[in-house]
Amino acid sequence: MRVRGHGVRASGSVGEALDVSQVPEAAEAPGPAVPPAGPTRRRRGRTALIVTGAAVLGILAGTCAGYLIQADREPTELPPLSQPVLTQARGEGPESLPAAQDRRVRTDGDLRELLLKKPHGAREAEWADDDGWLDLAEYADFYDSPRGAFGDLVQDEFRRATDTGWTVGERTVEIRLAQYHQEESLAAREVAESACYWAEEEDGTDSRPIPGTGDGMAYVHTRPETEPGYKPVYSAEAHAWRGDIAVHVWVSDTKPLSQSTIMDLAKRQMERL
Template sequence: MGVGPVVAGEGPEVPGTPGASPKRARGRTGVLVAVAAVLGVVAGVCAGYLVQADREPTGLPPLSQPVLPQAKGEAPEPLPADQDRRVRTDGDLRKLLIKKPRGAQEPDWPMGNDGWMELAEFAGYYEESGDVFGGLVMDGFRRAAVTGWSGNDHNVEIRLIQFRQEETLAAAETVDNSQYWADDEDDTDSWLVPGTGEGRVYVHHSPDPESGYEPVYGAEAHIWRGDIAVEIWVYGDKPVPKKMIMDLAERQMERL
């Protein structure tokens, strides 16, 4: 049986096939609708521009803020130099060290130059002096003042280490580190120094023997105030009394 001619734009019908439907040729109606929509948007934008152009310009708020009236009353007087701690600590740091007791002798060990201790010398007291030197530079080491003396039974050395403290509280961190190692020694007792927050003194009851030397007893204090870390060291061939190291710590902190 022959098949009739196929009309252009249409596919052949397949009877009995569910969902089958003839193809439809695309007309011009969709194009006209799309063009009309674009023209409508353009017309809306133009109308909005014309409406805005006919309006009066709106003034912008001023950039400057109103001047607030100052409170009445006199400005507080600056602290006198003897009460302004900043004035004291920015001056000659050596003057804040406690004085040598009467009858005390000059120390027979190297201890700075004219009361000042250079960064390299201070770092040299530690085993890992190179690492300590770099750490002090990073912490903003500013300067260190030192004093000391020899007595009948004990030698004393006191250091005031000042930091710039531009980024960290280096004085407090230095004291925390020193306290950790002091407390880590065996047979050691410690006590808080009154009025200093977390400042402490340490007494080591067992001597520290070294080959070729007599056994040495020791005590130490580590305290901070503001930008200054305080170190006090006492050594001797006899045990160091708690009263001795505590008295040194309290007297030194009174000067700060």
């Protein structure tokens, strides 16, 4: 940092001769400032060029050496572009399943043909429909709340339903098949499971799994329904599903029912699907 000093004034008055001997020697004029000595500044530009050039030469040398080595080797044969022709097996292709074994053909056909047939000597139930078909509104009427059931069936993608029934003595049998589109969910399974839940809720119920159905169940209600002026009514039911079809079976009688009765009907009906 430069420090500014004050000038030197003469001690005599104006016009008085100045004694040269009394005047101090004039200070020498300051010369140009010289920067202090410091570390020598390096020249980076030239060094960087030398290093870059050496790297480029190294890459070129490696590439040339690789070409020379490859040139001395024997050429490798490439595999042929054409593949061997596979001999086609003789004989006809696999035969399609007959309609009796193709379940999809059977379930897309007349659903009424899959219902159990009325046994010999049985009377057709009075409530049974003439053609055996149940439309959406008719099917919803079977529920305690038809209006709510109608909306649920639409949401479950109800497709169609059919039922049959017969009477032998005091015993009545009803079998119902309901088919669903099942584009969004497994509605047939959900409907069957819901029916099983409500059947299990009744007091005095004996439940058994239906063999060969996965989660199908059969129920026997040991406590009868009673109403003044009428005989007590015992009931049994079974619910299962296969593919897009829910299966429901009901039996009622004025006498107690056995597990074998409802189980036999349920198994025979499932075998037809």
